[in-house]
Amino acid sequence: IAYLRKNNGEVRAVNVEKGIFGIIMGINSKDDPIQWKALHSPNEIIFSNILITEDKEAYWKGKDGAVPERGMNHSGEWYPGKLDDAGKEIPSSHPNARFTISLDAMENLDPAAHDSEGVKIGGIVYGGRDADTSVPVEEAFNWIHGIITKGAALESETTAATLGKAGVREFNPMSNLDFLSISIGKYIESNLEFGKNLSDPPSIFSVNYFLLDKDGKFLNEKNDKKVWFKWMELRVNGDVDAIQTPTGRIPLYRDLADLFGHVLGHKYSEADYISQFTLRIPENLRKIKRVFDIFAGLMDIPSLVFDELEKQKNRLIQTQKMFGDYVSPFDLTGIP
Incomplete structure (x- = not known):
């Protein structure tokens, strides 16, 4: 915490x-x-x-x-x-x-862990569990886009850590719904307000370690998250470029290939990259509709939320018209 x-x-x-x-x-x-x-x-x-x-x-x-x-x-x-x-x-x-x-x-505890001045935050990471929609790691365009599409719109599938059936997709803003003492709308507004007047705002990222292939096998290995976090650290410090997609910025293949070699000591194939970072447009559009409908039934939701979701929907539809439902990351070569 x-x-x-x-x-x-x-x-x-x-x-x-x-x-x-x-x-x-x-x-x-x-x-x-x-x-x-x-x-x-x-x-x-x-x-x-x-x-x-x-x-x-x-x-x-x-x-x-x-x-x-x-x-x-x-x-x-x-x-x-x-x-x-x-x-x-x-x-x-x-x-x-x-x-x-x-x-x-923990022997790797940072020496600044107990510093009352704290540490500077370069990035904020929101993580959900979904089998078919989000890529393993993605950077938001800006604070507003990140708070809304990465945090407030977060869905996650239930696990053995929760009561009830596992694998059920649930709406859970910032993975924090169980701990809110105010309305969801006011909570989102507070997060948006917090980002105002920051000259050096943290980057916002999303992660998803739970993508499955058509046979139900995980597309990520357990320790791949070391690479995703190293890439985020490089992005925060401006050391690598990224590919702009309708939903955010994703890694370039060459950077991940280098990181998998240096961090984990094994090769990372183009096939792995395509399977993990393909833009799944139908699934993303369905997610936007689910989340939009939920927000429409709640009170105090900032209008900015609906605007940002609508903009992301339009970007996805435009890309779908150009490339089809499933778009290889190699086809999304725009670097901002």
Whole structure:
């Protein structure tokens, strides 16, 4: 949680929290070395919904090593193949199993983490979970476009971390709907107002790690987000160009190919780039209609919201007339 304030035309932030918590499923020594080390060092840690082995060790799905033969979990005494009342196999640890630990346990904690002056914010990132619409990373055109189309219009599919059926697309402005104490309209207006009179406003980005192919497989790998964040950092500092699309600015292939090689040590193909960054116009138009209709039924929504959504819709329609429903990023070569 960051507290943001304006200071001399820029945005600065402090983190008022002492620790972090997160989904523990899949954390392993290869992909998550810093978290792995912290979770296996003498620290104060809260585990929830994991498996406790007979040796009093913590086990979670995706952890290094073999699955234990027995243990205790949310279902009571557990063993491989145990079934629930509906005849469904019970996993060793719950999909929503979590850990809570102090920030100071992380060896890569920034030295400025406890600085009362905070740190300058160069970028704000909004993340949703959708299987078929948004590209992995995209930069908004400006503060207004970002707050409205990346933040206020955010949709995300439900997961095991939420009650009810997983995979249901839900409207969730800024991924913050459950925590609002004011109307959505006033919340959006406050965000728009915050950006006024900033001489150096943060860039706004969207991320989506959950695109699926036609076979239901993820188009992104777990650690690809390292590349997306490195690209955002380069954009904030003006070190790389971007391709302008109807919905925002996306990376050039050559930059991602370089980053995948330097950051992750593997090749990034043109086929990967096309599958991940193709502009999906029908899906984007359907999203705009869904969000527009929701906002039309709410009070206090700034007129700027409808104007910005309408402009994005028109850009998409114009591009659709030129290129069709699905547009390769190689066809969108305009660099602003």
